[in-house]
Amino acid sequence: MPEIPATMRQLRSLVTPDGELRLSVDTVDTPRPGPREVLVRVEAAPVNPSDLALVLAMSDISAAVASGSADEPTVTASIADPVMQALAARVGTAVRVGTEGAGVVVAAGESPEAQALLGRTVAFLGGATYGQYCLASPRMCLPLPDGADPVDGASSFVNPLTALGMVETMRREGHTGLAHTAAASNLGQMLNRICLADGVPLVNIVRRPEQAALLREQGAVHVCDSSEGTFEADLVAALQKTGATLAFDAIGGGRLAGQLLNAMEAAIVPPDAPYNRYGSDVHKQVYVYGVLDPRPIELRRRFGFAWGIGGWLLTPFLARTSGEDLARMRQRVADELTTTFASHYTDQVSLRQFLDVDTLRRCARQATGQKFLLRPQR
């Protein structure tokens, strides 16, 4: 085992009371594992949209300013007043960031589960993977095959289990098809591969023609582009063909969730059906799992009374999942890590490079196909 330094670098995101975001790479004490914990030397950690949301705090990153030293860089950016209200609870706390990653277990608590992982290369779920070292629970570690590159395992949890969780939720709640917004994302492409493999009808909803083309190249059958004038009719037609009555929505603001419910209802009720003021009795559901659009959700109800919309998150989903089902899902991820669940990174950067203002702006754009991987040891 290499020696563990007493201090380490860690990325932190602070919202100040006067409406400023302050990102910094701080030098902090290296944590020590408790009895049932392991300490991972983080080799690779992906920048998922949910991580980026926490890092950037909806600040105006286009006008961000760099300060600090080369060794301890700092970036500041202003946050609009209405956004500050929503962030009230995090003002004044330098938040640690990073949901998942991969690396080597360099220290372990006394419990057998923790000890069993010592020296192993693992993918893991943690709360602060954007640092050189991070604590993790053995339950949330996936040992990688000997000789595996941590880069290949860095995104083993959030996107793979979220995509599998969507299909699992569909089955549990009695639906037989899915719709998905922001479908050209890394997660969306993964979901498309799962649905193609499992024969689950999927409606992919994107916002630009190039995203539609990208999904079609990957074999997607039903793709609807909201930038097309025919979007609403296309959506009804695709929902009719697939029978999808469940949608997962990453956008979560504006009218799209309501459009989905209305299109599902239109796909269910034949145009010449007798009038029923309560709508069809087929339950239509939208789960919102992201906040790509921070505006309010606006529901224009033409979808009767058999409908629901709600939040969906990976952690509570996993908490409702049996050990057996979870093991099955994790095994599939391990087996198909470089195929179905492969992630592609366009940029690999150190913590300090990440805080370069141009890099940050590029990352914040969240362009389709672009994905950043942090390399905290660099």
Add this chain to the structure above:
Amino acid sequence: MPEIPATMRQLRSLVTPDGELRLSVDTVDTPRPGPREVLVRVEAAPVNPSDLALVLAMSDISAAVASGSADEPTVTASIADPVMQALAARVGTAVRVGTEGAGVVVAAGESPEAQALLGRTVAFLGGATYGQYCLASPRMCLPLPDGADPVDGASSFVNPLTALGMVETMRREGHTGLAHTAAASNLGQMLNRICLADGVPLVNIVRRPEQAALLREQGAVHVCDSSEGTFEADLVAALQKTGATLAFDAIGGGRLAGQLLNAMEAAIVPPDAPYNRYGSDVHKQVYVYGVLDPRPIELRRRFGFAWGIGGWLLTPFLARTSGEDLARMRQRVADELTTTFASHYTDQVSLRQFLDVDTLRRCARQATGQKFLLRPQR
């Protein structure tokens, strides 16, 4: 048995393609019961908000015009263009109206269940109770005690079972308290009486001081008035005291449903809790069961990810209810018909009187405490 006339009077509501509502009392053939049906001579039928919504079709009733004859009166009113879009499916069909009522079974099909009701005075659920005769399923008939006044039984189904269904839903879904909007309605007062009797903590949400006073007179403990400047803080405090994480909302448009979710979250998360971008893990639910406000539902999300909002209707709820549970609920309604489940009518009118323009306007106002009862035999 009195003779059954070949034709009868029936109220109908028609939306014409050129954006006009046309209400009429038509002379139509008296229906004949099928093998498993009964024919009820309707003595009394309440005007519930859901019935009124179907009758009025969101038309501009303030500018309604009377025509037709004294024997066959007609009222016309214009419907705004955006509303017409939502009504597309009912254009051109003269819709029959009236969800429930009470009367005497004057004819019955061959089935033993139907025959058993012949001659009985029953409360019943039907699809066209605003007429002199109406078909019903024996399953949806509640025989009243001998000598009972049909007026007392006219509202035995919709409001009582809806109010009981709310409490039942709360228990089934693991909540321990309720919030209710438009709480001063007949239904709201009923729910308040049930919750007081059963020891269920209830937050009553009203829109005017006189409604708050009315509920307090009836023993309501938690009343929040949205016209008060302190409404949001009052709501959080009441939700905290009651632990209510489930709300039933009759309004269904505008910001109230989102305010409820935000207030529930604020009641759950202590002000000094550490920041969690995903919010609390306590599930917060709003069921929308009405459309008092036809505007879009606007959700301003500060309630984390453990939330849901959906439609709720009596009929699908009953379909999910076991025969045993339904029998228990119906028995309670029968036992407490003139106490817990008593309805008070301010106006009793014939079908023709109902189409008097002034009467219709007064009814459309849906003032607190005001409730109309139709007497089709008059």
